Amino acid sequence: MSSTPLPGRISLSRFLIEQQREKGHLNADLRLLIEVVARACKRISIAVGKGALGGALGSAGTQNVQGETQKKLDVVSNELLLEANEWGGHLAALASEEMDDPHPIPHRYPKGEYLLVFDPLDGSSNIDVNISVGTIFSVLRCPDGIKDPDESSFLQPGTRQVAAGYAVYGSSTVLVLTLGDGVHQFTLDREYGDFPLTQSDLRIPEDTSEFAINMSNMRHWEAPMRRYIDELLAGRTGPRGRDFNMRWVASMVADVHRILTRGGIFIYPRDLKDPSKPGKLRLMYEANPMAMIVEQAGGAATTGLERILDVQPTALHQRVPVFLGSKNEVERVTAYHREAAA
Ligand SMILES: O=P(O)(O)OC[C@H]1O[C@](O)(COP(=O)(O)O)[C@@H](O)[C@@H]1O
Ligand SMILES: [Mg+2]
Numbered sequence: 001m002s003s004t005p006l007p008g009r010i011s012l013s014r015f016l017i018e019q020q021r022e023k024g025h026l027n028a029d030l031r032l033l034i035e036v037v038a039r040a041c042k043r044i045s046i047a048v049g050k051g052a053l054g055g056a057l058g059s060a061g062t063q064n065v066q067g068e069t070q071k072k073l074d075v076v077s078n079e080l081l082l083e084a085n086e087w088g089g090h091l092a093a094l095a096s097e098e099m100d101d102p103h104p105i106p107h108r109y110p111k112g113e114y115l116l117v118f119d120p121l122d123g124s125s126n127i128d129v130n131i132s133v134g135t136i137f138s139v140l141r142c143p144d145g146i147k148d149p150d151e152s153s154f155l156q157p158g159t160r161q162v163a164a165g166y167a168v169y170g171s172s173t174v175l176v177l178t179l180g181d182g183v184h185q186f187t188l189d190r191e192y193g194d195f196p197l198t199q200s201d202l203r204i205p206e207d208t209s210e211f212a213i214n215m216s217n218m219r220h221w222e223a224p225m226r227r228y229i230d231e232l233l234a235g236r237t238g239p240r241g242r243d244f245n246m247r248w249v250a251s252m253v254a255d256v257h258r259i260l261t262r263g264g265i266f267i268y269p270r271d272l273k274d275p276s277k278p279g280k281l282r283l284m285y286e287a288n289p290m291a292m293i294v295e296q297a298g299g300a301a302t303t304g305l306e307r308i309l310d311v312q313p314t315a316l317h318q319r320v321p322v323f324l325g326s327k328n329e330v331e332r333v334t335a336y337h338r339e340a341a342a
């Protein structure tokens with residue numbers, strides 16, 4: 001891992017105040033927003049950590065707008081983020097994977113200038129089997145003059161994000177954050193209940209020998225995707241001349257965190273299983289925040305054809321193909337797709 005272990009203990013609050021004071025990267029409202037999201041993640045970490053003791057495992061018996069069965073913890077996490085963020089005065093509206101439409105700030109509370117969009121619990125298929133899950137969030141500015149934001153207010157390209165982050169609820173709980181000036185990692189100290197800074201300026205190595213993809217979809221892949229993976233699987237006997245290893249947690253947060261930590265490429269391509277779907281992962285609250293973090297750490301993130309952060313969103317829950325991680329691998333697989341599309 002290439003980053004800077006830091007002497008002494010700098011809490012998330014102090015880190016944000018210093019970013020505000022010394023670098024002017026954020027104002028008081030954005031600082032409050034991030035602290036409130038971190039506090040909600042701490043509460044989600046506790047709920048997830050209770051496992052069967054908390055009575056929140058299993059299905060909620062309801063479906064979200066994507067037609068997916070919601071897990072109880074999907075709903076609990078969504079509620080925790082809503083409750084924490086509604087009354088602080090830093091937001092104009094919120095949107096979530098688990099809610100069809102944007103959630104307006106109730107009239108009894110003051111409104112702020114930011115929009116928060118999030119995946120309250122990522123990796124839902126892993127909740128009941130005690131594998132790492134997480135929360136992903138993205139922060140945008142509310143367009144000027146908009147008093148009652150609706151879906152169109154959120155449809156801004158990822159380049160407009162002012163902050164992005166994720167929490168992983170694994171053996172430890174970590175929060176990874178970017179304000180557009182590098183990527184920083186905080187680890188939840190369960191004794192003190194705060195998030196001290198544990199790594200700053202995380203960098204993703206440009207080359208890697210590790211890839212992450214759900215191989216069971218292989219027969220549905222398009223030709224450039226097959227070509228790229230066939231070459232990796234051929235290893236030193238093939239055109240790449242070296243061996244590659246595979247990992248797939250099936251929690252995007254955990255797979256991406258591994259890449260932030262030691263490099264790699266994460267892929268969820270478009271496939272022909274359902275040609276009407278341009279991919280599985282959602283642009284606004286999975287691909288965009290992760291793309292901002294990965295790029296800020298020196299990696300790359302594309303749809304196979306274009307930079308994810310340049311995609312003009314057309315719907316709150318739209319899906320995109322995702323290729324992200326170590327720069328040279330992302331550029332290679334993107335070149336294969338562009339060649340095939342030419
Ligand atoms: O089940 P598959 O096809 O491997 O897909 C796994 C992917 O789906 C996701 O679980 C989708 O996210 P949600 O759990 O938030 O719906 C990603 O975290 C993960 O990368
Ligand atoms: Mg998700």
Ligand SMILES: [Mg+2]
Nearest residue numbers: 097119121122
């Ligand atoms: Mg989710």
